[in-house]
Amino acid sequence: MQAIGGGVPAPAPPTPDATLRAPWDSSATQSAPPSLRAVGVGMSFAGLHALSGVDLALKQGTIVGLIGPNGSGKTTLLNILSGVLAPTDGHVFLGDTEITGWPAHHVAARGIARSFQNIRLFGQMSVLENVEVGAALRRRTLLGASLRHAARAMLAETDLLDVAERRAATLPYGVQRRVEIARALATQPTFLLLDEPAAGTNEAESDELRELIAGLRREHKLGMLVVEHDLRLIMRLADHIVVLNEGRQISEGTADEVRDDPAVKEAYLGRRSMAAEATVAG
Ligand SMILES: Nc1ncnc2c1ncn2[C@@H]1O[C@H](COP(=O)(O)OP(=O)(O)OP(=O)(O)O)[C@@H](O)[C@H]1O
Ligand SMILES: [Mg+2]
Numbered sequence: 001m002q003a004i005g006g007g008v009p010a011p012a013p014p015t016p017d018a019t020l021r022a023p024w025d026s027s028a029t030q031s032a033p034p035s036l037r038a039v040g041v042g043m044s045f046a047g048l049h050a051l052s053g054v055d056l057a058l059k060q061g062t063i064v065g066l067i068g069p070n071g072s073g074k075t076t077l078l079n080i081l082s083g084v085l086a087p088t089d090g091h092v093f094l095g096d097t098e099i100t101g102w103p104a105h106h107v108a109a110r111g112i113a114r115s116f117q118n119i120r121l122f123g124q125m126s127v128l129e130n131v132e133v134g135a136a137l138r139r140r141t142l143l144g145a146s147l148r149h150a151a152r153a154m155l156a157e158t159d160l161l162d163v164a165e166r167r168a169a170t171l172p173y174g175v176q177r178r179v180e181i182a183r184a185l186a187t188q189p190t191f192l193l194l195d196e197p198a199a200g201t202n203e204a205e206s207d208e209l210r211e212l213i214a215g216l217r218r219e220h221k222l223g224m225l226v227v228e229h230d231l232r233l234i235m236r237l238a239d240h241i242v243v244l245n246e247g248r249q250i251s252e253g254t255a256d257e258v259r260d261d262p263a264v265k266e267a268y269l270g271r272r273s274m275a276a277e278a279t280v281a282g
Contacts, residue, residue, distance in 0.1 A: 034095055035059045036081060036112065036191045036223060042089030043076050043247075050076045051247045053090070058191055061221040063213065065228060065238030067258075069267065072244040074227045075117055078193050081225070082114045083107030108137060113189035115180040117196045117227075123169030127160055127179050128152065130168050134186030151186055158182040158212060174205035181212065191223045192216070198230040206233055213237060235259065243267070 036058040043051040051073040058064050066074050079085040081092060086101035093099065094110055113134075121130050131151040155161045158178055163171060168179055177197050184192055197213070198206045210233055216222050228234040234241065235255040243251040243258055245267040251258050258264055 035093075036225075037093045038077065038081060038090065039093065040090035041077065041080055041087045041092065043073070043080060043085065044088045049247050051080075051087070051244075054244070054247075054249050056225075056242055056249075058223040058225050060190060060223045061217060062239045063217055063224045063226060063237055065226050065234040065241040065255075066244065067228060067231065067234060067241060068244035068250075071246075073247040074244055075195055076247075077244070078114060078195050078225065078227060082112055082193055105137075108187060111188065111190035112193065113184035113187045113191070114193040115177070115184050115195055115197060117199065119173075119176050119180055121168040121176055121179055121183070124167060126165050127168055127171070127182075128155065128164040130179055131155060131160075131182050131186045134183035137187045154182050154186045158185065159208075173200035174202065174209075177201060178209070178212070185216070189222065191225070193225045193227075195227045196229065197226065198228060198233050206230060209233070210237055 038054055038056045041051055041054045041056075042049070054073070054077060056064065056066075056077070066077065068074055076085065080087045083099070083102050083104035083106065091098055091100045094107075094112070097110075099107055099110070122133070125133075128148070128151055131154050132147050135147050135150040135154070152161070152164065155164050158181060160175070160178060160182055163175060163179075168176060171179070177200070181192075181194065181197065184194075194213070198209055201209060213224060213226065214237060217224060226234060226238065238255065241252060241255060241258045242249060243261075243264050245263075250263045250267055251261040253261070
């Protein structure tokens with residue numbers, strides 16, 4: 001008599017099937033992402049081409065400056081890279097993984113953090129609590145005291161410990177921008193996207209911000225995309241600058257290369273100097 005089950009191979013234990021897994025499931029095997037890339041990205045809003053055919057690559061440990069006149073598509077590109085918007089054309093890659101159209105929280109969970117052009121802090125919460133929200137995103141197992149400890153470490157790094165218990169809304173604009181950066185950093189990102197971090201800051205605050213951003217690149221090897229109208233800041237900070245105009249990439253290169261590019265002068269700097277001349281003439 002044959003033993004029960006004899007000769008019949010035991011069913012194989014279920015193996016995770018990659019095709020059944022949501023693409024953003026972090027149980028998928030992954031190596032450190034070498035780059036965040038936009039490839040041929042386009043975005044139309046009801047027929048308005050906010051972006052067309054934009055390519056951009058962000059590597060760890062480098063700072064890319066993204067500049068261009070108002071309405072040229074800078075925030076739209078940042079929204080696409082961070083999953084806030086799905087592009088109507090093109091692709092976004094994190095390393096070898098295509099993340100085009102992934103929801104923002106899944107993009108954030110893979111190490112892409114951002115700040116917002118219009119500050120989005122929880123105004124009634126303390127600075128420490130705001131940063132704890134960021135810390136909780138990547139460290140779901142941390143609770144209470146440990147979360148607080150992680151957030152305080154981030155406040156120390158961004159020089160915000162002395163305002164830790166202050167309500168965010170009561171702080172000067174420049175400090176709020178720093179808190180946004182601290183909250184983004186608390187998510188332990190690999191890539192950090194900053195939308196006009198120096199907007200509303202004075203010259204001293206802008207210099208402090210430059211030191212903070214340069215320090216983050218140095219200490220954490222972050223890859224950073226910095227959108228800025230403060231050209232003094234961006235020209236000193238960025239390894240590489242990409243210039244948009246009316247949704248198209250019109251130039252890229254080092255600060256000197258971009259500064260000397262006639263297309264940039266015409267589209268962006270030209271407008272500024274024309275505006276300055278108009279002010280002087282007026
Ligand atoms: N959600 C939206 N719906 C419709 N149009 C939009 C939307 N978001 C952006 N736009 C349009 O897309 C274009 C690019 O806007 P975007 O905010 O990306 O420019 P920007 O370069 O960040 O400008 P700024 O320097 O003023 O912040 C603009 O014409 C804008 O009005
Ligand atoms: Mg913008």
